[in-house]
Amino acid sequence: KVRSRDPNQGEFLQAVDEVLSSLRPLFDRYPKYLSVLSAVCEPERVIQFRVPWQDDKGDMQINRGFRVQFNQAIGPYKGGLRFHPSVNLSIIKFLGFEQIFKNALTTLPMGGGKGGCDFDPKGKTDSEVLRFCQSFMTELYKHIGPDVDVPAGDIGVGGREIGFMFGQYKRITNRHQGVLTGKGWGWGGSLIRPEATGIILYIGYGLVYALDFAMKDAGECLAGKKVTISGSGNVAQFAAEKCLELGATVLTLSDSAGTIYEVKFYSPHGLIIRAVIKAHVHFIELIAEHSFCSIHRYFEGKRPWSVACDVALPSATQNEIEKKDAESLVKNNCKYVFEGANMPSNNDAIEIFKKNGVVYFPAKAANAGGVAVSGLEMAQNSGRVHWSREEVDAKLKGIMENIYNTSRDTAADLGHPGMMTGYVSLCDFQLGANAAGFKKVADAMIAQGQVF
Template sequence: MLTDEYVKKVYAQVEKRDGDQPEFLQAVREVFESLQPVVEKHPEYEANGVLERLVEPERVVKFRVAWVDDSGKVQVNRGYRVQFNSAIGPYKGGLRFHPTVNEGVIKFLGFEQILKNSLTTLPMGGGKGGSDFDPKGKSDAEVMRFCQAFMTELSRHIGQFTDVPAGDINVGAREIGYLFGQYKRIRDEYSGVLTGKGLEFGGSLARTEATGYGLCYYTAEALRVLRNDSFEGKTVVISGSGNVAIFATEKAQALGAKVVTASDSNGYVYDPNGIQLDVVKDIKLGHRGRIKEYAERVPGAEYHEGCKGVWTVPCDIALPCATQNEIDGESAEALVKNGCKVVCEGANMPSTPEAIEVYQKNGLLYGPAKAANAGGVAVSGLEMSQNSYRLSWTFEETDAKLKSIMESIVANSLAAAKEYGEEGDLMAGANIAGFVKVADAMVAQGVL
């Protein structure tokens, strides 16, 4: 509930201006509900219009991307880059290539990115971008031509001290390579303008694994601090089968858990004996296949059409790693009914407000995306540091830094929650801890 008059006034302005952007409104409201005790304690935030400025991007770039497919036909997509807030560092956030991408989706992701980046303690502002282009079913040559066309426009708006994009859904090593090559050709400079690069040209070890590993480091630390518990012996349900899901599965298994599911946009597989990760990696990273192939290759595994059923599988821990709003109230109730005690988010905003209400009502340990999946951007920040120094850290060095960052996010979130009367609430704590750092910087820098 929004009760503070200042918060209500600003949210009403957002509804009026952006009423056609439901994902963005959802993200703003969830954060604003947590920030009410903060703005009541800090009148300088209202005096400096911090909330009004926080919800309005510093810059929104929207552009046409024209490219030619393999049959010689001209295709036109829309490209976006939302540079949301640079109070604590250059804009930083991924690029998403997916048919569902529109300005509202990119704005919700960019808004979340402000607080997520702040939580890492690294000097990075919030931004996000992408296109409604779908790489699925496209040849490598078509993906290359699209990426080159996309970067031709984007290149004039980014730079290693201005805005440093990375990957997101459907933007992996292949796409980042094509984007980086085109930027280098246009600007005639070799800089750390993108993260998630190949190891041969400035990438960081552990970046591919970072979001999934970081999710498990965060979950393990939250379990230790709040429940005196661990992954050991737990049954885990994970959605998705991209990088985040694959490496969350890998780390959860290493920490002693049994992961029993994987999914994609068509359906999910359930393996009661535990997911065989080498098979999933071969399907998804080896030849970009569909997850149903797993059930054809692994005896005892079941394939089910549709994604929603994955949340009916009995488990101790659920790690949603697919996409926004994949768990609704009904799915959350199914999780609770089947014994789930922990939900930590690897995807961006995968739980609807109704689902979060179910978690809280039933006392689940809930780790919100902006905290739990910050490992990816944390290692992106570490990649930026390595590029600036012109050196590379070992996998073990980077992984240790990642683990430390994720554990500090849990500690800082719990400390912020306690300070503002929300003790033990990881969601409120993440929103507050991320916000205060950005808000103080915005006040110090004047009205911009």
């Protein structure tokens, strides 16, 4: 039914297929949940709008904005805004669909939603980004609110963009509300550090916390392990920082131009890796300027997945690990794949991981730290209070531990137990995470009379 309605929305269809194809054990055990399928796969509301703005030359530019409010069964719609040229309805729907279950796994009262625009902030001046954000919010404000829909940041939307949009929201509504998360310290955001909002930092931190819980469950530890990371943005940077802090060796970072390999970091714990790699030459210049690391090799146009490692953390974008990449990781004895990006492994790759005993932890569970801290920011805004970094970090660790345990225990309940020895995993964390999130949302929908 989904395919017949949206045959050209490839990313959305892939996301639906990944979830539903994994849930057969849930439906076999609890047939009542079959009644919810159609409703869960259809957004409650899809909003598309024009975003006109003026560039610095005085010329009018037009972009296309989206907000998909997917499911409000357990709380207000919650999900980021992505500003990137690739944004279209299929991508926003895939992200919103994933967000339903990710938010449910955090145990916080948040429904699923997502939004964005095909605007590219790269190469734009601050004044151009300001005018765009003000125009974008002039339409979006009609559809959001602290008890309705609370957007956050995503690719292309950081502290600058959140600040510009929040300022416009206040200007229009005359209200200082927790209507966006990822705000700066001093005006509603979590206290982290000057150069990072809590939401972005904690996607990377939460990813590594989940990995650490899994390794301890297997009688292992992260110290001494070799880690490959894709991406060079905020998620990759802070995942690398936390891996280094826990004693791992980070071998790679990457971007669309290629992969740097055998990175050696000179700075001690607490390092923030500022490696935004536009090209190899630029990265060498960055090293010379800051002297915080050295690089032995550079693979132009290559992804990191041919590098031998113990742990892979795909943290760049969707579908960056295909079948051949998964086969290469298995061949090189990678034992853990934890997803920092949204849907970075395609369905063929996931099957290869699971068949070969790789501990595969899907994005909706592994990268839930960002939206978890978003939810904590919402709570602080509602209570007109603030928590210290240590308090937020402790709460995040508890949430990530609960996500890991819930995914493991739900898989066990459905006949795929979480017994892990010698790096061999018999636990289907994909099933566990999808089923745990689905059950929570479905139970709420049934209780509220939305399914008959």
